[in-house]
Amino acid sequence: MSDFFPMIELELRPNRHVIPADTELWRVHHSKYGAGQFNPKLADIHFDGGRFEGTLLDPYHSLYLANTSITALAESVLRSRTFEPPAGMRRIPYRTVWQRSLSVLRTRCELNLVSLIEGKDLAAVCQDSTLLEDESNYAKARRWASEIRAQAPDAMGLIWESRRNRSQLALVLFHDRFEQCDGGPLEVLQGGGIPDLGSQEGMKKANDILEPLRAMISEPVWQ
Template identity: 40%
Template sequence: MPHYRPPTEPTATPTKVALAAGTALYRVHSARREAAAFNPVPAHCLYGGGRFDATACDPYGYLYAGLTPEAAVSESVLHSLPFDPAGGARLVPRVAVEGRRLSVLRSTVDLDLVSLVTGQDLAAVHQDSWLVQTEARDYPYTRDWAHWIRTHTDPWAQGFLWSSKRDPGARALVLFGDHCPPDALVATADAPIDFATADGRYWLDEVLLPYHARLAP
């Protein structure tokens, strides 16, 4: 576990990748928040929060999404969910999806992201796969690294892109509200999939099935 502090200055150039205007993004989010609204609430510096959330040390709006519905679901509800030694399906607690829905967004402008996909991408920010693969216990450290990367890619970096931990063939991303123009994302005409409904739970179970998981009864 590389619990070392970031260097004062980077010695390599972080990899820039463009997210083209018109790209579809899939977001699992609270039903209380508009589909394209950035989360304005900083995480605690030490407790709770997500991998690349804002904190009081670096406050910004943030929005996580996947480039596929499966990536969005995997990143949001399969956190630290162990496999059953007896071979049974992994059970996703109902609390993990309570009050949540999946919405489809579209980018309206080209967005420049820091790529954290390959070993070379990660080495360019003095890191390895730990940064995008470690579990929640290390998120205070990954948030600190995110703030350092933001500082040294300002003003061009509008977010990060990486391989989903739960579905490595798919891509997950985070966008930063303070670096994206207003209305950089819009909700599409696709109806949100509300996990509080029977249809939403059925849809979610169908997505979870290939991951040997399902909603708990």
């Protein structure tokens, strides 16, 4: 567990969202990493890194998931993608899925998460939707994730409404909160995902999943 300690005078009162054991969750990840492997990379305190990744001040490893396959894909590939005329489709560059996989996993233990799903949940941690929607200040989001961790030492991660597939859920897990979960929090399920999103078969399957969101992966252009 991190030695990070509260740095603000505000008292947070986090609401909880519990995901039962044996729940299926989905993840897009680099193919060279295991589907259930936490990302060991730490974000820069001020600049580069994901919204809720650990930093040198609070060096936890992170693992992002979603409750459905379409949400996992949307969270991974639809950032800053606009609807293009005339067909109104969102085209996803091939490089976005190259050497990446979509995997399905099952929880081995109950996940006790801090909820950021509703306005009341964000208010409970003295925040609003900016925490989830501001693309220009991930450093603040990382700092606040550490504050939540410090004031909710039993929380295993955070969960919120997906920005790219509204009403569905995205979540992040903290590696240092699973000491009591034998074998780690997630079991990889074989045969349910897409091992190579960059292959012809993988792109077809992914495009079928993304079709309701009017999005598709572009064919690669080889030089």
